Amino acid sequence: MQLDTPIGSTSGEGLVAPRLMLSRSAWYMLCAYVAAARKSEVSGFAYVQPLVGDPRTFYVETSNDVFIVPQEVTIGSAEISGDSFALAAEAAVAAGRDDQLRLQWHSHPAESYFSATDLRNIEGFGAAGMEWCISLVTNRDNQVHARFDAFRPVRFGVEMEVVVYDLAPRDLVARAERDVADMVTVIEPEVVSSWPGLHALVGTSDK
Numbered sequence: 001m002q003l004d005t006p007i008g009s010t011s012g013e014g015l016v017a018p019r020l021m022l023s024r025s026a027w028y029m030l031c032a033y034v035a036a037a038r039k040s041e042v043s044g045f046a047y048v049q050p051l052v053g054d055p056r057t058f059y060v061e062t063s064n065d066v067f068i069v070p071q072e073v074t075i076g077s078a079e080i081s082g083d084s085f086a087l088a089a090e091a092a093v094a095a096g097r098d099d100q101l102r103l104q105w106h107s108h109p110a111e112s113y114f115s116a117t118d119l120r121n122i123e124g125f126g127a128a129g130m131e132w133c134i135s136l137v138t139n140r141d142n143q144v145h146a147r148f149d150a151f152r153p154v155r156f157g158v159e160m161e162v163v164v165y166d167l168a169p170r171d172l173v174a175r176a177e178r179d180v181a182d183m184v185t186v187i188e189p190e191v192v193s194s195w196p197g198l199h200a201l202v203g204t205s206d207k
Contacts, residue, residue, distance in 0.1 A: 016150045019161045020103075020134060021059035023050070027164045029063035031142055032108040037073075043106035044068035045088045047097050048134055058148075059165075060103065067091070068138060085128065112143040126151030134160070149154040 024031070026046065033042055047065040051057040061068065069087040085104075092101040104125070106118070114137060125133045126149070131162075136146040149157040 017159060017161045018056045019163060020048075020136070020148075021163050021165050023059070023061055023063075024145075024164055024166055025063040026060040026066050029066040029138075030105060030138065033066070033068060034138060034140060036038050037107060039109070040073050041107045042068065042073060043071060043084070043104070045101060046103040046105060047092070047100040048103040049100055058102075066185070067150045068080060081122075082128075083096070086126075102130075102132065102135065103134040105138065107183060108137060108139045110139060111142075112139045112145050114145065114147065122147075122149050122157070125149070138164070 028042075030046075033044060036042075044067055046060045046067070048058050050061050053057055067088075069084050069091070070085050078098050088101060089098060092098040104121075108115075114135070118135065118137060122133065130148040131152050132148065134146060134148055136144060138144040144162050146160040146162050147157055148160050
């Protein structure tokens with residue numbers, strides 16, 4: 001993955017914050033929803049996965065992982081209701097991805113920040129039985145803030161770094177893997193002595 005410059009970070013100086021990585025297509029999809037809502041707010045969800053080998057990094061892989069459900073909003077509010085979450089959970093179960101339904105997002109018409117209403121909504125996810133969730137807020141200027149909240153076994157919340165990254169198309173990845181498997185041969189090196197005091201690493205040979 002090729003990482004771009006972070007588009008948002010609300011971590012304190014010296015704090016190693018968890019990281020939320022959005023593929024470029026996922027970020028464009030989220031921005032497109034915000035733009036399409038025009039003068040109102042809009043809210044939605046995303047499937048998020050932890051990055052293998054890095055427990056503090058989570059990622060949203062494609063534009064298909066970002067979605068909305070039927071909702072009622074105003075010019076200045078887009079609360080995630082119990083009905084909205086139920087619809088999202090139903091879609092996630094049908095897709096076999098209920099364990100990845102961990103990110104909720106919404107837009108603000110002006111400044112991007114977590115309001116008191118947003119924080120109450122986050123607590124609602126804990127009350128619904130979630131162990132943890134990620135929340136993201138953005139606006140029409142594409143300013144973004146995100147936070148990670150754990151509800152059990154210990155309750156805590158921390159702001160996240162947000163990064164947009166480029167993801168190689170799957171067909172290119174498949175082609176590269178196929179070509180490497182067909183044309184790249186790995187040989188085991190051996191240590192040989194050319195003369196006393198000098199050793200060199202060379203490839204094995206049948207000669």
